[in-house]
Amino acid sequence: MSPMMKNSFPALCLFGVLTVLQYPSTLCDCRMPPSIAHGSHKDVSPFLSFKTEVQYKCDSGYVLVGNAKITCSHSQWSSPAPQCKALCLKPQINKGKLSVNKDQYVEAEDVTVQCSPGYGVTGLQTITCSENRTWYPEVPKCKWKVPEGCDQVLAGRNLMQCLPNPQDVKMALELYKLSLEIKQLEYI
Structure with missing residues (x-):
C-alpha cells in the first residue's frame, strides 16, 4: 500500500462510518423508491434507522389509493407503491340524475345517466371517470322525446x-x- 493510501484510508473509513451513522438507510439494498403518476414521494426515514421509509402524496385533483407510506427492510418494500387516481366532479344533467349520487367520483368509476319521465338520453347512457379527470365518453343530455302520434x-x-x-x-x-x-x- 502506498503511503498516500495509508494516510487516506483512515479518513475514508471514518467518512464511511459517518455516512452509515448519518444515513443508516443506505444499508438497505432497495432500489430507488417507485415513482407514481400524478404524485410524488419523499424519504421520511427516522434518524439512525436501518429501514428506508417513503411517504407518498398526490397532486391536486387526485386521491391516493393504497398505503401512503412504504418501508424497505431486508432489500424489499413492505408493499407496492400506491396509485394516484383522478377525481371527476359530478356532471350536471338537466332533467336527469345519476345512478350514484356523489360530489366526486374516482378514476374508472362508472355512472349511468337516468332521464326524467318524458325525456330520453342523447348519447351513451353510461360514462366513466377517466385519468385526465374528465368523463368518457362525453356526458349525455336528457332531451324531451315526442311520444308517437303527438x-x-x-x-x-x-x-x-x-x-x-x-x-x-x-x-x-x-x-x-x-x-x-x-x-x-x-x-x-
Whole structure:
C-alpha cells in the first residue's frame, strides 16, 4: 500500500462510518423508491434507522389509493407503491340524475345517466371517470322525446311559447285545428 493510501484510508473509513451513522438507510439494498403518476414521494426515514421509509402524496385533483407510506427492510418494500387516481366532479344533467349520487367520483368509476319521465338520453347512457379527470365518453343530455302520434301537441306547444298573450294562442290553435281538418278533408 502506498503511503498516500495509508494516510487516506483512515479518513475514508471514518467518512464511511459517518455516512452509515448519518444515513443508516443506505444499508438497505432497495432500489430507488417507485415513482407514481400524478404524485410524488419523499424519504421520511427516522434518524439512525436501518429501514428506508417513503411517504407518498398526490397532486391536486387526485386521491391516493393504497398505503401512503412504504418501508424497505431486508432489500424489499413492505408493499407496492400506491396509485394516484383522478377525481371527476359530478356532471350536471338537466332533467336527469345519476345512478350514484356523489360530489366526486374516482378514476374508472362508472355512472349511468337516468332521464326524467318524458325525456330520453342523447348519447351513451353510461360514462366513466377517466385519468385526465374528465368523463368518457362525453356526458349525455336528457332531451324531451315526442311520444308517437303527438306531433300536433309538439307543434302546439312550440306555438304557445312564441305568442305573447293567451288570446293570440287561442286564435293560433283554432287556425291550426282548422288546417288539420282541411288536410283530413283532402284525403277523403
